[in-house]
Amino acid sequence: MVSTPADLHDKHDEHEHHGPAKGIGRWLFTTNHKDIGTMYLIFSLVMFFIGGAMALVIRSELAQPGLQFVHPEFFNSMTTMHALIMVFGAVMPAFVGLANWMIPMQIGAPDMALPRMNNWSFWILPVAFGILLSTLFMPGGAPASGWTMYPPLVLQTGDAFPFLIFSVHLMGISSIMGAINIIVTIINMRTPEMTLIRMPMFVWTWLITAYLLIAVMPVLAGAVTMLLTDQFFGTSFFLAAGGGDPVMFQHIFWFFGHPEVYIMILPAFGVVSEIIPTFSRKPLFGHDSMVYAAASIAFLSFIVWAHHMFTVGMPLSGQMFFMFATMLIAVPTGVKVFNWVGTMWRGAMTFETPMLFSLAFVFLFTIGGFSGLMLAIAPADIQYHDSYFVVAHFHYVLVPGSIFALMAAAYYWLPKWTGHMYNEKIGKLHFWTSTIFVNLTFFPMHFLGLAGMPRRIPDYSTQFADFNYIASIGAFGFGLSQLIFVYVLLTVKKGEKATDAVWDNPKGLEWTVPSPAPYHTFDEPVHVDRTVAFPQNNP
Amino acid sequence: MIRNLALGLIGIFSAGAARADWALNMPRGVTELSQETYDLHMMVFWVCVAIGVVVFGVMIYSLVKHRKSSGAEPAKFSHSTMAEVVWTAIPVVILLAMAIPAAETMVRLEDSRDPDMTVVATGYQWKWHYQYQDEGVDFYSSLARPSLEARRLGGNTDPFSVDNYLLDVDNPLVVPVGAKVRLLLTSNDVLHAWWVPELAIKKDAIPGIVNETWFRAEQTGTFRGQCAELCGKDHGYMPIVVQVVEPDAFQAWVETRGGDAPKFASNDE
Numbered sequence: 001m002v003s004t005p006a007d008l009h010d011k012h013d014e015h016e017h018h019g020p021a022k023g024i025g026r027w028l029f030t031t032n033h034k035d036i037g038t039m040y041l042i043f044s045l046v047m048f049f050i051g052g053a054m055a056l057v058i059r060s061e062l063a064q065p066g067l068q069f070v071h072p073e074f075f076n077s078m079t080t081m082h083a084l085i086m087v088f089g090a091v092m093p094a095f096v097g098l099a100n101w102m103i104p105m106q107i108g109a110p111d112m113a114l115p116r117m118n119n120w121s122f123w124i125l126p127v128a129f130g131i132l133l134s135t136l137f138m139p140g141g142a143p144a145s146g147w148t149m150y151p152p153l154v155l156q157t158g159d160a161f162p163f164l165i166f167s168v169h170l171m172g173i174s175s176i177m178g179a180i181n182i183i184v185t186i187i188n189m190r191t192p193e194m195t196l197i198r199m200p201m202f203v204w205t206w207l208i209t210a211y212l213l214i215a216v217m218p219v220l221a222g223a224v225t226m227l228l229t230d231q232f233f234g235t236s237f238f239l240a241a242g243g244g245d246p247v248m249f250q251h252i253f254w255f256f257g258h259p260e261v262y263i264m265i266l267p268a269f270g271v272v273s274e275i276i277p278t279f280s281r282k283p284l285f286g287h288d289s290m291v292y293a294a295a296s297i298a299f300l301s302f303i304v305w306a307h308h309m310f311t312v313g314m315p316l317s318g319q320m321f322f323m324f325a326t327m328l329i330a331v332p333t334g335v336k337v338f339n340w341v342g343t344m345w346r347g348a349m350t351f352e353t354p355m356l357f358s359l360a361f362v363f364l365f366t367i368g369g370f371s372g373l374m375l376a377i378a379p380a381d382i383q384y385h386d387s388y389f390v391v392a393h394f395h396y397v398l399v400p401g402s403i404f405a406l407m408a409a410a411y412y413w414l415p416k417w418t419g420h421m422y423n424e425k426i427g428k429l430h431f432w433t434s435t436i437f438v439n440l441t442f443f444p445m446h447f448l449g450l451a452g453m454p455r456r457i458p459d460y461s462t463q464f465a466d467f468n469y470i471a472s473i474g475a476f477g478f479g480l481s482q483l484i485f486v487y488v489l490l491t492v493k494k495g496e497k498a499t500d501a502v503w504d505n506p507k508g509l510e511w512t513v514p515s516p517a518p519y520h521t522f523d524e525p526v527h528v529d530r531t532v533a534f535p536q537n538n539p
Numbered sequence: 540m541i542r543n544l545a546l547g548l549i550g551i552f553s554a555g556a557a558r559a560d561w562a563l564n565m566p567r568g569v570t571e572l573s574q575e576t577y578d579l580h581m582m583v584f585w586v587c588v589a590i591g592v593v594v595f596g597v598m599i600y601s602l603v604k605h606r607k608s609s610g611a612e613p614a615k616f617s618h619s620t621m622a623e624v625v626w627t628a629i630p631v632v633i634l635l636a637m638a639i640p641a642a643e644t645m646v647r648l649e650d651s652r653d654p655d656m657t658v659v660a661t662g663y664q665w666k667w668h669y670q671y672q673d674e675g676v677d678f679y680s681s682l683a684r685p686s687l688e689a690r691r692l693g694g695n696t697d698p699f700s701v702d703n704y705l706l707d708v709d710n711p712l713v714v715p716v717g718a719k720v721r722l723l724l725t726s727n728d729v730l731h732a733w734w735v736p737e738l739a740i741k742k743d744a745i746p747g748i749v750n751e752t753w754f755r756a757e758q759t760g761t762f763r764g765q766c767a768e769l770c771g772k773d774h775g776y777m778p779i780v781v782q783v784v785e786p787d788a789f790q791a792w793v794e795t796r797g798g799d800a801p802k803f804a805s806n807d808e
Binding site: 072144283288339378383386465 | 562563564565566572575576579580583584587590591594595597598601602605606607608611612613614615616617618619622623626627630631634637638641642644645646648649689690691692693694697698699701703704705706728729730732734736739740741742743745746747748750751764765766767768769770771772773774775776
């Protein structure tokens with residue numbers, strides 16, 4: 001019954017006839033976790049470029065004072081759509097794509113637990129974003145109230161309003177189904193010897209993330225549904241004139257919104273926790289405390305939401321509570337960073353592209369963490385709030401944070417997915433240009449915010465001109481650098497054949513199957529060599 | 540269209556730099572609490588720098604010393620309970636040390652009791668309305684005309700030729716120096732936020748809710764800020780200008796505005 005990875009390797013050669021279907025039907029009707037993972041990843045890359053193009057419209061307009069290219073209303077649509085597309089269209093589906101590809105392979109499962117639902121949860125997404133993007137062509141323009149959709153402003157949206165709400169509902173449904181699938185897969189389909197605490201960090205962080213998704217996506221759905229009924233069915237949940245409370249929306253939104261930011265970073269923690277040990281040639285330092293830290297962060301994420309709202313006029317006691325709770329997040333986040341450094345310490349490091357992106361992640365995410373700690377200090381936050389300091393902060397945790405982790409993951413597992421090594425020189429070029437330009441873009445924004453530039457404005461006073469100009473140069477440089485990544489993807493098939501292990505003795509079940517990974521892996525429960533799969537217990 | 544875009548982009552990236560004053564840091568401001576806020580900000584900043592120096596220092600040392608190319612052999616350890624307890628406990632202590640002064644400042648920021656005067660500021664799309672409660676003065680405050688002309692898409696006026704581009708209004712808020720000014724904030728339509736960095740005040744103006752904040756400017760001068768909560772297409776065009784003047788000048792200003800004698804000035808005499 002139980003076979004070793006080596007047996008499995010041979011068996012796969014006999015199973016070649018179980019290949020994918022031919023033509024477009026393969027992609028439309030597939031229930032294969034690898035196909036669906038690939039579709040998620042390609043979809044998110046497309047969305048990354050669409051959202052990135054919008055960012056470049058924003059940075060073009062902001063390159064110098066005065067209006068040069070777009071009207072203020074369209075500018076506001078760009079900031080709104082950029083955020084919605086990057087959050088729900090790029091970062092989240094990219095991590096779901098990684099989960100689809102890697103979780104079954106890391107836990108020794110043949111596929112996701114609910115493969116048909118898996119197909120559905122992907123195919124909802126192009127529909128949702130088709131609807132969202134179509135609002136650009138509607139009377140009244142695309143939504144322009146910010147991705148936070150605060151009422152009453154959001155109720156001034158034109159014809160796009162119900163389409164915005166419906167597309168958010170669809171994104172939510174997709175995320176919830178994806179999360180259920182991931183939880184069921186992890187809980188039920190691990191190979192018998194893989195106890196929960198032995199799971200790889202990527203699987204652990206995704207398990208926690210999936211619970212966050214199930215907990216908060218319905219809350220967002222509820223909030224936007226209340227917006228819908230306020231607009232069309234005469235309710236007054238958020239309308240002061242009818243006895244409602246506009247601030248209540250903010251509480252509900254950020255009860256979703258704060259866990260949401262951890263939904264976008266916890267899987268990134270998981271990715272980096274896979275990569276740093278491989279290239280340090282040392283087991284992950286403090287695996288178990290990393291799990292506890294991720295779980296603590298997830299728990300705390302539910303009780304800090306109002307730190308996004310220190311200026312709305314909360315009672316003093318409320319502000320105190322949210323300030324202290326927010327500061328507390330620094331503790332488990334610090335543990336994570338220290339443990340990554342502990343992993344590198346006295347290792348034998350090499351610096352392939354995935355490692356470079358992971359190291360930049362640790363450096364630059366930590367900078368975003370520092371500005372996060374500053375933002376937690378409520379009296380100072382009153383100055384930072386809604387300024388470019390906040391824009392700098394969340395872009396530091398999301399771009400060199402989440403996006404760099406995604407890039408690291410892509411380079412790390414690309415040989416496993418395609419069976420070929422990518423071009424290391426080009427990969428490093430991609431890394432260095434991205435890292436230089438990402439800092440050129442976002443670091444000056446700290447100064448802008450501290451000097452008093454509000455966010456979400458299409459034009460600004462002349463004293464902000466220099467740093468905006470630098471940020472715009474950085475943004476174009478960063479955008480163009482990502483074309484290098486497309487080149488890497490398009491040319492990867494020309495690279496040399498990858499071995500099964502790909503890297504220098506990496507740990508984890510995914511490295512025991514051939515490269516490229518066969519269409520079906522782990523058809524039977526696999527007996528795992530403990531030194532391979534559970535390195536944390538067997539240094 | 541595309542040609543214009545291309546030309547514009549070339550223009551942007553050849554525009555050269557450095558024509559106006561710029562700042563790297565938060566202003567110290569002109570109130571006791573703005574200075575306290577600034578001090579808190581700098582304290583947390585230096586704590587972050589210190590932590591950064593240690594963490595990044597260790598990391599960089601490791602990146603230099605523990606590389607395979609320089610012949611490093613990987614160690615075998617995978618955890619150290621002692622180290623983990625230490626680096627959980629130390630941050631807790633640092634956080635406590637920061638939380639205490641932050642909480643003290645927070646308490647003072649919220650203490651708007653016994654004001655010398657009260658102004659109701661109401662946000663409109665896209666201007667502010669100020670009503671002095673005791674002085675009987677009220678007026679709208681909108682973007683000043685020179686900025687209004689220079690802000691147009693495709694306009695011919697260079698923003699650099701306009702004084703205080705986008706940060707100037709027709710009717711500024713005038714308050715006496717040294718007076719504790721209580722600001723009551725509300726909105727007529729959507730959310731706005733009243734932000735003047737040098738007074739260290741930012742508070743949302745929300746329809747149906749009256750928010751309260753306060754400041755006591757300790758020196759005269761003109762202090763500029765902007766709406767800080769997205770409020771629609773002209774969100775970037777509803778600045779706030781506060782003129783802090785001597786009590787006599789304030790009284791004279793109230794009289795020219797046709798209001799009653801200011802309570803603050805009379806108390807002061």
